Amino acid sequence: MAATAASLRLAITTGEPAGIGPDITLQALLAEMEAPGSAHHACTYTVIGDRTLLAERAALLGIAPAWQRALDSGRVAIAHVPLGVPCIPGQLDTQNGAYVLAVLDEAIDGCQHGRYHGMVTAPLQKSVIADTGIAFTGHTEYLAERTGTPHVVMMLAGPQPAHANAMLRVALATTHLPLRAVADAITTPLLVDALHIIAHDLRRRFGLPKPRILVTGLNPHAGEQGHLGREEIDVIIPALQQAAADGLDVRGPYPADTLFQPRYLQDADCVLAMYHDQGLAPLKYGTFGHGINVTLGLPLIRTSVDHGTALDLAGTGRAEYGSMRAALQAAVDMARCELSARDATA
Numbered sequence: 001m002a003a004t005a006a007s008l009r010l011a012i013t014t015g016e017p018a019g020i021g022p023d024i025t026l027q028a029l030l031a032e033m034e035a036p037g038s039a040h041h042a043c044t045y046t047v048i049g050d051r052t053l054l055a056e057r058a059a060l061l062g063i064a065p066a067w068q069r070a071l072d073s074g075r076v077a078i079a080h081v082p083l084g085v086p087c088i089p090g091q092l093d094t095q096n097g098a099y100v101l102a103v104l105d106e107a108i109d110g111c112q113h114g115r116y117h118g119m120v121t122a123p124l125q126k127s128v129i130a131d132t133g134i135a136f137t138g139h140t141e142y143l144a145e146r147t148g149t150p151h152v153v154m155m156l157a158g159p160q161p162a163h164a165n166a167m168l169r170v171a172l173a174t175t176h177l178p179l180r181a182v183a184d185a186i187t188t189p190l191l192v193d194a195l196h197i198i199a200h201d202l203r204r205r206f207g208l209p210k211p212r213i214l215v216t217g218l219n220p221h222a223g224e225q226g227h228l229g230r231e232e233i234d235v236i237i238p239a240l241q242q243a244a245a246d247g248l249d250v251r252g253p254y255p256a257d258t259l260f261q262p263r264y265l266q267d268a269d270c271v272l273a274m275y276h277d278q279g280l281a282p283l284k285y286g287t288f289g290h291g292i293n294v295t296l297g298l299p300l301i302r303t304s305v306d307h308g309t310a311l312d313l314a315g316t317g318r319a320e321y322g323s324m325r326a327a328l329q330a331a332v333d334m335a336r337c338e339l340s341a342r343d344a345t346a
């Protein structure tokens, strides 16, 4: 799509209707549009979801007049997708599983057909969709499948606890897998491919010219020279050697329990962790509520929040929306970075 940064249009998917997705979408969007000097003053938005649900949630949160003003401003449109059944905040209903996917599909199709420059996703409840009989483990895997991308990489990022100006970025070699399946899923080609995807996207969408990537081991103490597991020797070190031979700045494997400290992180742009909780527990301890989730390797830009549906908080006004604001900002920054990279290539 021919565009300038001034004409960016973002899609926002409102996620699980019984969760805080609709709440934080409305609150974050209004806050970003009203913030002085916000990068968002140049953007327009399409909020994808049920129009009545959004109006009801705005009323519950006491922001109905501001929401109406945003709609009247011409900068915010709703792409109406009807709910399967009316929604009560906090109460999941599998009859709305298909709705959540229809919302997501509109954003994916819109990005693929040039209606949107990127998509920002509010959290969804994976189990509700899976309970409808559709195999679903997360946005990341669904986006890969829907866009025909064989390999994508989940990366979460947030301000480093010890250096607020520096970002902590943690990418995952495996995503939503039972722990029992993790070791078998990690192969040398998978890791080499993941390292290339991370380096490519950090260059193209984050403007980092030569990304420095630290890689964790899989086993305690990175395998203790093979005495506590052989994956480091047989799988991870060969992947690091291959990636280094390909010209990437990669180091490791490091014991995951001691890697997440400023001494190591200050010289890195990203950590590649082997599995979900190995990488996300330390990241979320430091950044929960302010971080973002990005899918690397996709032909489209997708950012999201660092938290889930928080059913207990839906409609109460007590959900924090800082992560959703960060996801909106990141999508704008990434879209601009990609447009610049495209212009430079042209």
Ligand SMILES: NC(=O)c1ccc[n+]([C@@H]2O[C@H](COP(=O)([O-])OP(=O)(O)OC[C@H]3O[C@@H](n4cnc5c(N)ncnc54)[C@H](O)[C@@H]3O)[C@@H](O)[C@H]2O)c1
Pocket (backbone or CB within 6 Å): 020, 121, 122, 123, 124, 125, 126, 127, 139, 293, 304, 305, 306, 307, 308, 309, 310, 311, 312, 313, 318, 319, 320, 321
């Ligand atoms: N991007 C996504 O779509 C995404 C991300 C993470 C989890 N999930 C899904 O969300 C569902 C619930 O997951 P969970 O219970 O493990 O995690 P959760 O993040 O929903 O909740 C964990 C705790 O954090 C609190 N919390 C979460 N977000 C908050 C916010 N914005 N403000 C204040 N408190 C907040 C909750 O109240 C709860 O106490 C699961 O189905 C999970 O798969 C989706």
Ligand SMILES: N[C@H](C(=O)O)[C@H](O)COP(=O)(O)O
Pocket (backbone or CB within 6 Å): 137, 138, 139, 140, 141, 280, 293, 304, 305, 306, 307
């Ligand atoms: N793994 C993510 C997290 O812990 O925040 C979350 O489940 C979202 O995953 P998707 O973006 O694939 O839905």
